[in-house]
Amino acid sequence: MSSEDNLINSVQNTWCPGCGNFSIQHAIKAVILELEQEGIPKEKIVLVSGIGCHAKIVDYFNLNSFYSLHGRTIPVATGIKMANPDLTVICFAGDGDLYAEGLDHLIHAAKRNLDITVICHNNRVYGLTTGQYTPTSPHGFSGKSTPDGLIEYPLNVIELLLGAGASFVARTYTRRLPHLKRVLKEAIIHHGFSHVDVLQICATFFNQTAWYDERVYETSESNSDRFEFACKTAQQWNYNDDTKIPLGIFFRFTKPVLPEKKDLTSKDRISVIKSLLDRAT
Amino acid sequence: MEVKIITEYSVLIGGKAGDGISQAGQLIASLFSELGYHVYQYIDYPSLIRGGHNFCIIRAAEKPIMAYRDGIDVILALDQTTIDLHQKKLRPNGTIIYDKKRVKDTGHALDIGDIIEKYHGIRIMGNTAIISAFCGFMGISWDITEQVFRRKLQKKTDTNIQIAQEAYSQISKSMNIGPSVNGKHLPLLSGNEWISLGLLAGGIDAYIAYPMTPSSGILHYLASVAHEAGIEVIHPESEIAVILIALGFSYAGKKTAVGTSGGGFCLMTEGLSLAGMAEIPIIIVLSQRAGPSTGLPTYSSQSDLLFACHAGQGEFPRWIASPATSEEAYAFSAEAVRIAWKFQVPAFILSDKSFSEGIFTGEINPDETKESFQSSPSFPYRRYEDTPNGISPILAPPYVHETIKYNSYTHDYQGITTEDPEMTVTMVQKRIRKTEQLLKYVDKPGAVHLGGKESAKIALLCWGSPRGVCSEVAEELGLRVVSPVVISPFPTEEFRKAMTGVDKIILVEESSTGQLNLITAREGYKMDHVILRYDGRPFAVEELLDQVTRCIP
Numbered sequence: 131m132s133s134e135d136n137l138i139n140s141v142q143n144t145w146c147p148g149c150g151n152f153s154i155q156h157a158i159k160a161v162i163l164e165l166e167q168e169g170i171p172k173e174k175i176v177l178v179s180g181i182g183c184h185a186k187i188v189d190y191f192n193l194n195s196f197y198s199l200h201g202r203t204i205p206v207a208t209g210i211k212m213a214n215p216d217l218t219v220i221c222f223a224g225d226g227d228l229y230a231e232g233l234d235h236l237i238h239a240a241k242r243n244l245d246i247t248v249i250c251h252n253n254r255v256y257g258l259t260t261g262q263y264t265p266t267s268p269h270g271f272s273g274k275s276t277p278d279g280l281i282e283y284p285l286n287v288i289e290l291l292l293g294a295g296a297s298f299v300a301r302t303y304t305r306r307l308p309h310l311k312r313v314l315k316e317a318i319i320h321h322g323f324s325h326v327d328v329l330q331i332c333a334t335f336f337n338q339t340a341w342y343d344e345r346v347y348e349t350s351e352s353n354s355d356r357f358e359f360a361c362k363t364a365q366q367w368n369y370n371d372d373t374k375i376p377l378g379i380f381f382r383f384t385k386p387v388l389p390e391k392k393d394l395t396s397k398d399r400i401s402v403i404k405s406l407l408d409r410a411t
Numbered sequence: 412m413e414v415k416i417i418t419e420y421s422v423l424i425g426g427k428a429g430d431g432i433s434q435a436g437q438l439i440a441s442l443f444s445e446l447g448y449h450v451y452q453y454i455d456y457p458s459l460i461r462g463g464h465n466f467c468i469i470r471a472a473e474k475p476i477m478a479y480r481d482g483i484d485v486i487l488a489l490d491q492t493t494i495d496l497h498q499k500k501l502r503p504n505g506t507i508i509y510d511k512k513r514v515k516d517t518g519h520a521l522d523i524g525d526i527i528e529k530y531h532g533i534r535i536m537g538n539t540a541i542i543s544a545f546c547g548f549m550g551i552s553w554d555i556t557e558q559v560f561r562r563k564l565q566k567k568t569d570t571n572i573q574i575a576q577e578a579y580s581q582i583s584k585s586m587n588i589g590p591s592v593n594g595k596h597l598p599l600l601s602g603n604e605w606i607s608l609g610l611l612a613g614g615i616d617a618y619i620a621y622p623m624t625p626s627s628g629i630l631h632y633l634a635s636v637a638h639e640a641g642i643e644v645i646h647p648e649s650e651i652a653v654i655l656i657a658l659g660f661s662y663a664g665k666k667t668a669v670g671t672s673g674g675g676f677c678l679m680t681e682g683l684s685l686a687g688m689a690e691i692p693i694i695i696v697l698s699q700r701a702g703p704s705t706g707l708p709t710y711s712s713q714s715d716l717l718f719a720c721h722a723g724q725g726e727f728p729r730w731i732a733s734p735a736t737s738e739e740a741y742a743f744s745a746e747a748v749r750i751a752w753k754f755q756v757p758a759f760i761l762s763d764k765s766f767s768e769g770i771f772t773g774e775i776n777p778d779e780t781k782e783s784f785q786s787s788p789s790f791p792y793r794r795y796e797d798t799p800n801g802i803s804p805i806l807a808p809p810y811v812h813e814t815i816k817y818n819s820y821t822h823d824y825q826g827i828t829t830e831d832p833e834m835t836v837t838m839v840q841k842r843i844r845k846t847e848q849l850l851k852y853v854d855k856p857g858a859v860h861l862g863g864k865e866s867a868k869i870a871l872l873c874w875g876s877p878r879g880v881c882s883e884v885a886e887e888l889g890l891r892v893v894s895p896v897v898i899s900p901f902p903t904e905e906f907r908k909a910m911t912g913v914d915k916i917i918l919v920e921e922s923s924t925g926q927l928n929l930i931t932a933r934e935g936y937k938m939d940h941v942i943l944r945y946d947g948r949p950f951a952v953e954e955l956l957d958q959v960t961r962c963i964p
Contacts, residue, residue: 202685213663
């Protein structure tokens with residue numbers, strides 16, 4: 131059996147037909163096969179998910195995984211990476227999961243420049259709980275909890291991540307598969323905190339296919355090492371207005387990373403305790 | 412009847428928050444432990460940084476003690492409030508040593524400001540002056556005084572010593588305290604530090620916590636020794652992050668403990684339930700303070716017992732122990748690590764403010780540390796393999812050709828989400844078998860402390876820190892003390908043995924409802940009297956003695 135054949139297991143897939151999650155799964159599979167060729171053995175990869183439709187992805191991959199809690203993808207991934215810096219840790223999260231329930235963790239992981247990759251399956255609606263607004267839903271969104279239309283405006287998560295200190299910030303779209311694959315791979319390779327906001331449609335509760343198809347374009351990445359350019363790109367679309375939507379790696383920067391390289395040589399615990407007792411006076 | 416005379420001393424030092432009363436108390440405790448006494452120190456302080464009244468009671472005795480008494484031999488007053496509040500506790504032949512410029516009283520006056528000025532010291536060195544005067548008064552030799560001061564005061568040591576010498580010479584020797592008959596100089600640590608040493612002995616690789624009184628002492632102590640001990644100590648953004656980061660560490664094979672108090676533990680409960688479902692080892696130190704909500708942040712309580720027993724949605728096994736001595740804190744904290752990894756369950760150390768922040772001597776032997784638990788997985792690996800005892804071997808990534816899948820959903824053997832009714836039942840029953848195994852493992856000698864007059868028909872029932880005061884009361888009144896150390900799963904057989912022959916039970920607990928009562932009622936025991944306290948303060952021996960006396964014929 132080739133590596134490609136057994137990367138996806140035989141677990142029954144329960145995503146809706148047309149769901150953007152299939153594209154992310156396909157792209158990740160291709161990226162992991164390439165990474166394996168390039169020297170990252172697959173047993174050193176750990177996938178972590180939150181809870182929501184996106185999270186089923188970890189069940190479908192024949193890879194190490196931790197199917198965690200709604201909003202808690204990042205702290206679990208933080209623990210795994212801090213405990214063993216040799217592991218490549220990839221987080222899958224939904225927009226409700228990541229930008230509502232678990233937003234504080236996202237900000238702090240970006241602040242720490244923790245060397246993990248966060249992939250947000252951003253369909254701008256809660257799917258598994260059958261259609262409520264999320265922090266990235268547009269103004270006026272008519273969901274089950276907001277039947278009169280959403281009075282809030284969405285969060286520009288790209289601006290938020292830049293402000294928080296993320297060293298790799300990108301946006302891509304599930305219907306631009308080569309772009310999706312390239313951006314995901316770059317994000318995983320990036321040494322530091324990398325965030326990819328993946329626009330995708332929810333086939334059942336918020337199908338924006340035509341709307342996105344007309345507006346997305348691949349932006350230039352020639353100034354992606356410059357923060358002020360990244361901020362300008364982030365402001366081109368505020369997740370609400372009817373404007374062009376840039377896709378691409380908006381910001382990529384090198385700065386100190388967590389976990390630091392530490393020499394935690396194993397010490398004789400008993401003699402450490404004896405020494406501490408000697409000083410306990 | 413032969414009357415056994417116990418030589419013991421109680422000292423109270425009080426002042427304003429910011430006067431360094433806590434450190435001053437430790438210095439006095441160190442002097443007594445240097446002389447070979449068993450020492451117990453209680454710290455009382457409000458939740459503020461400056462102003463307010465802080466005091467410590469330091470008690471030294473020839474036998475192990477874990478409580479304070481009302482009668483104070485010497486009061487050291489750095490402010491007037493100390494006199495106003497505590498003078499009534501002074502024994503008839505007791506003495507007050509005070510700062511002349513800040514306090515009006517009759518006793519031994521010391522012009523602290525003057526002494527500090529003479530040696531160009533700073534205000535905080537007033538502690539040095541008053542403690543040194545105390546040493547002179549007690550007849551503690553200058554050699555020992557200087558030795559302890561040099562060891563404990565590592566900043567501006569020479570100025571401190573000059574100030575100490577001046578204060579020492581200004582007071583006349585009125586007592587003659589000698590070395591304790593034990594003659595053994597025992598280590599002196601806070602409850603939080605004894606717990607920390609136990610966690611280290613159990614083999615933790617990491618400690619993760621968000622600051623919260625009264626658990627922060629563990630965070631501070633382990634952070635200060637992290638390099639030396641070779642552990643990671645992390646302070647993340649919230650208690651929610653704390654427990655989930657810890658579960659990530661466990662996934663990667665690293666033994667990890669967390670610590671908090673009630674409010675922080677509320678935030679940890681979703682992670683606790685995840686540990687229950689995904690069968691992830693985790694050690695939780697829960698140090699109680701008076702609630703509900705923010706409550707009394709710096710005062711003690713035992714009102715989170717049932718919360719700890721039942722926290723988290725769903726049903727899953729957990730181990731809870733509540734140590735009452737330094738030796739138990741060390742042994743059971745180490746045991747918590749072994750239990751968590753052997754049974755892949757949450758293991759709790761249930762402490763409280765009195766125990767965590769109290770400072771006391773103890774005697775442990777690190778060479779007796781047990782080996783840590785080793786898992787032996789079979790291949791191809793399945794994380795939730797069904798086994799007769801319900802325990803699936805644990806394996807950490809990376810492992811070539813194997814996938815290691817943890818899951819918060821109901822899952823199959825491999826760790827894949829399932830909603831199949833049969834697999835659901837299989838996994839529920841697997842957790843039930845783990846609970847049964849755990850009970851079998853814990854219900855053994857040591858799980859329930861039996862003390863006092865062991866054959867007495869009247870038993871004082873208690874758990875955790877009040878055992879110290881209960882033991883002294885029981886000794887004076889000839890009562891039995893029964894105190895479960897392991898609380899979940901409840902050691903039924905050991906408890907029954909300890910209660911054999913008891914016909915009257917008096918429960919002592921720092922709560923308003925007597926929570927242990929609900930646990931022992933399940934075992935078929937009914938309390939005859941319940942003595943509760945919920946003002947955040949522990950009982951002094953005399954206070955409890957008075958209440959217990961009223962319950963017995």
